[in-house]
Amino acid sequence: MSEEKSEETYWKEFAKKHWNLIAVAIAACVILFIVGLLVLILYINSSPIGGMGTWTFDQWTLNNIVGFIIQIVLWELLFVGLPAGVFFGVGGYLWWTRLSDEDKQEMKARDKKKSHRKRNAGGSGGGGFFMFIAYCIYLAGQGRYDTPFGNESYSYWVFAWFFTLMWIFIIIGIPVVIILIIVYFTVWRKKSE
Numbered sequence: 001m002s003e004e005k006s007e008e009t010y011w012k013e014f015a016k017k018h019w020n021l022i023a024v025a026i027a028a029c030v031i032l033f034i035v036g037l038l039v040l041i042l043y044i045n046s047s048p049i050g051g052m053g054t055w056t057f058d059q060w061t062l063n064n065i066v067g068f069i070i071q072i073v074l075w076e077l078l079f080v081g082l083p084a085g086v087f088f089g090v091g092g093y094l095w096w097t098r099l100s101d102e103d104k105q106e107m108k109a110r111d112k113k114k115s116h117r118k119r120n121a122g123g124s125g126g127g128g129f130f131m132f133i134a135y136c137i138y139l140a141g142q143g144r145y146d147t148p149f150g151n152e153s154y155s156y157w158v159f160a161w162f163f164t165l166m167w168i169f170i171i172i173g174i175p176v177v178i179i180l181i182i183v184y185f186t187v188w189r190k191k192s193e
Contacts, residue, residue, distance in 0.1 A: 010106075021095060028087055040092045043072050058150020064137055131164070138164040 015022060043185050045053045049068045050060070096104070139160060149157065 018095075024091075025088075028084075032080050035083075036076060039075055039079045040072065043075055047071065056150075058148055060143075061146045061148050062136060063146045066136060101177050131168075134168055135161060135164045138167060 044050070047053070047068065047070065049064050056067065100108075139147075142160070144152070144160075
């Protein structure tokens with residue numbers, strides 16, 4: 001009988017049954033969002049990287065940006081990620097242990113049914129992050145990793161990005177072409193004959 005319920009009906013009944021859990025989770029998410037904003041604001045105004053929020057854009061280097069990003073991520077993980085993990089991990093475990101066996105079985109059955117669906121998450125797949133790391137490596141190889149942005153014309157930074165892209169195509173593209181040629185002569189050509 002429970003398998004015949006539509007997704008919408010099931011989740012409406014679930015929300016009515018566990019409204020207090022949903023309210024606590026929403027409140028916790030709002031609090032974590034506010035704490036995350038406060039950590040960001042406080043770090044920007046008190047970070048030695050950036051001169052306590054007083055540097056102009058031309059005083060920043062790539063080294064400063066990478067260090068700033070790493071430190072802000074670590075502070076956010078410490079003050080937002082760790083408490084969120086503990087709260088939702090412990091809270092989720094306590095909620096699951098108090099859930100009735102019938103509800104557990106229904107959730108497991110629905111989850112098993114959903115696991116066979118094809119999922120398309122979208123997203124970039126990390127291409128932007130990979131390009132940023134490659135750009136950092138290229139500038140470090142050029143000896144410009146610690147160069148303030150104001151010391152070079154904007155065209156230098158743009159052309160450095162294009163040269164980074166060119167090196168990615170050379171380093172990754174040539175092996176891919178060689179592998180495709182080998183696969184063509186060893187596998188695909190034999191299948192066509």
